[in-house]
Amino acid sequence: MELQRITTDYHEEQDRLRLTGEDFQHTTTVLWLTQRLLGRMVPHLCHWLEGQLGNAPLADVRQEMAQQQAQAQLEPQVPVRADAQTPGTLVQSVDIQATSSGVVLVFKGAHAQVLASLRLQATPLRQWLAIVHAQFAQAQWPTTVWPAWVQAVQPITTTDLQHRPVLH
Secondary structure, eight states, X not given: OEESEEEEEEETTTTEEEEEEEOTTOOEEEEEEOHHHHHHHHHHHHHHHHHHHOSOTTHHHHXXXXXXXXXXXXXXXXXXXXXXXXXXXXXXXXXXXXXXXXEEEEEEOGGGOEEEXXXXXXXXXXXXXXXXXXXXXXXXXXXXXXXXXXXXXXXXXXXXXXXXXXXX
């Protein structure tokens, strides 16, 4: 299942992020992401973004500006909703396949079963990371996995999160 739209939100009772995704046929899936798994994913995704702008002088400033611009372009949209019968699956691992134009996240469950994939170019990846960063803050999870250029940008507010931004 290749996801085309996603909604990411934090659930306090689960202490996990819920990624609700929809494919081309409007089939939905619910994936649960733990703090531990996200803590491993975030550095790899940020490193890919850093490689896109290079290590030129003022690289952190350029990253911060690119992050700020991506967040400014993020518009709330109708969230992806799963019905009550849609089972949620705990993601055990994520393969990150980097290309020159973006990354593909392949979410895997038990026994390395592929659950779904998500293709993100740089700007949507930055937007999704901004959402995940805001969810880290809401969950009161440690933010040590985030580079300074993400933490320096004005975070998405709780009010923004209530709109549950969706990426296409």
